[in-house]
Amino acid sequence: MSTILFLQELDEAQQQQIQSTAPQYQLKAVPAKQADASLFKDAEIIVGWSKKLADYILAEDCPVKWIQTWSAGVDNMPLEKLHHKQVQLTSANGVHTVPISEQIFGYMLAFSRNFHQAIRQQSKQTWDTSGTFTELKGKSIAIVGVGNIGQETARLAQAFGMHTIGVRRSGEATEYIEQMYTMDKLDTALAEADYVVNILPLTDETQQLFNQERFAAMKKNAIFINVGRGSTVDTDALVHALEEKVIAGAGLDVFDPEPLPEDHVLWNMEQVIITPHIAGSNEHYTERVLDIFLTNLKSYQENQTLPVNLVDYGKKY
Numbered sequence: 001m002s003t004i005l006f007l008q009e010l011d012e013a014q015q016q017q018i019q020s021t022a023p024q025y026q027l028k029a030v031p032a033k034q035a036d037a038s039l040f041k042d043a044e045i046i047v048g049w050s051k052k053l054a055d056y057i058l059a060e061d062c063p064v065k066w067i068q069t070w071s072a073g074v075d076n077m078p079l080e081k082l083h084h085k086q087v088q089l090t091s092a093n094g095v096h097t098v099p100i101s102e103q104i105f106g107y108m109l110a111f112s113r114n115f116h117q118a119i120r121q122q123s124k125q126t127w128d129t130s131g132t133f134t135e136l137k138g139k140s141i142a143i144v145g146v147g148n149i150g151q152e153t154a155r156l157a158q159a160f161g162m163h164t165i166g167v168r169r170s171g172e173a174t175e176y177i178e179q180m181y182t183m184d185k186l187d188t189a190l191a192e193a194d195y196v197v198n199i200l201p202l203t204d205e206t207q208q209l210f211n212q213e214r215f216a217a218m219k220k221n222a223i224f225i226n227v228g229r230g231s232t233v234d235t236d237a238l239v240h241a242l243e244e245k246v247i248a249g250a251g252l253d254v255f256d257p258e259p260l261p262e263d264h265v266l267w268n269m270e271q272v273i274i275t276p277h278i279a280g281s282n283e284h285y286t287e288r289v290l291d292i293f294l295t296n297l298k299s300y301q302e303n304q305t306l307p308v309n310l311v312d313y314g315k316k317y
Helices: 012-021 051-058 079-084 097-112 115-123 148-159 183-192 212-217 235-243 285-301
Strands: 003-006 026-029 043-047 066-068 088-090 140-144 163-167 179-181 195-198 223-226 249-252 272-274
Touching: 012 026, 012 285, 043 285, 066 285, 088 285, 097 115, 097 148, 097 223, 097 249, 097 272, 140 148, 140 183, 148 163, 163 183, 179 183, 183 212, 212 235, 235 249
Parallel strands: 003 026, 003 043, 043 066, 066 088, 140 163, 140 195, 163 179, 195 223, 223 249, 249 272
Antiparallel strands: none
8 A cells, every 4th residue: 555654743633634535545644853764665645855864755666756845945855856756746835825924024013113123122121212213104015026925915015005016037917016027127126115025936046146236226225034045145245235234124034054153243233133934934834734735635646737836847946
């Protein structure tokens, strides 16, 4: 009997959901840290990923035909090898829509109302009313990489009375984005924005896309927010832009390198808010990934194209 191997813990109800959808498969749910080679000998479907387990998954005798990742990004996976092995790959894109869009607004509200300074002052028991206090209403936000998260962020931005600008590869218009640009017009979009939000995946084209020239294209009062991938940003260029006041501040959840070294200059910059790659974390994560997986599982059993988040190996997302 072929196996569905879940590299995560599942409660009894979740296991029953999977088993009732695919009764002809044996289900094994073992956290990645506890998994060993024996689990992969019958694993036709794997949910989750671990670099430590890559050798088992990529081995010739591993019968895997489909991997459902636990993350939205797949740039840390051996895509060429999986493509060569003819493994179908689906991501968890979409599970982060609510938490990441809310985190983006957490950064923006913190900067506009000077919360980041107030929190630092509170730790020092200092009463200080200085600082710049602004409103989001009437400001412009440029969302670079408009997908599910970008569209939800734009919806929230419009509720705050903001002007919404989008940048995406296709340039295709979408709801809640008032002005959409293609990637070749990125600098034009950056020049118009008070807040620049990077939600791009990491590809050959986006590697260190945000460099010295990109930061120079932004307004001097602009806030840069990165919830995409750390390597889409030239970190040295970002530091320089912050030190030289080319831009006003940054809200950062992802980094290059990551984890951010303890002695890195970004830690001590008062105009920077740092969170440790937790923007997508939320209490509904497992159930949302499971919804994606079960939808795809029904199609997989009928030999149909997997309908949700099938990765295009050519595009690397």
